[in-house]
Amino acid sequence: MLFAQIDPMTEAEFVALGETGQRHEVIDGVLLTRPAPDLRHQRISARLRLALDEAVPNGCEVLGPINLRLAIDRIVIPDISVLTTPGGDKLVASAAEVLMMIEIVSPSTEPLDRILKPALAAESRIPFYGLVEPDGPTVTISALDGDGYRVVTKATGDEPLALTQPFPLDFRPADLLATRR
Structure with missing residues (x-):
């Protein structure tokens, strides 16, 4: 998942990569790259986005993978984000615009989704973090509680x-x- 590099990558270098067909994230100068998620992952994402889209209040927007700046030279791509600034048209959103960030656990990203991303999201003061x-x-x-998150609801x-x-x-x-027939 790591891309070989000699010097830490800056946000400007990250943005210059453009759209490559792969997911790229940069965390403190380290470029992480991986292919698109599998079909089950995408199915879960699509269904959850629909459920969220029907539930969010006016003034919010549910989006799939976006470039999200948590700090300088720290851009992640959550599976789903609920933004408080609907209708924007930019390459990178800021953490201040995010009400909820949701990750769907994949074998290749499990440590990021369970440990690193919630810590970074909490540090960036994102109010809610979801894990599927x-x-x-x-x-x-x-929900954000001090320097971390506390579970407010969980279901299987x-x-x-x-x-x-x-x-x-x-x-x-469930x-x-x-799946649709």
């Missing part, structure tokens, strides 16, 4: 996930794996 584990599936939504399979803050959301994680 495809096996189950399990959805956990946590057919259990209903009932979220009240930052907006009401009610669905079953529905995220549903």
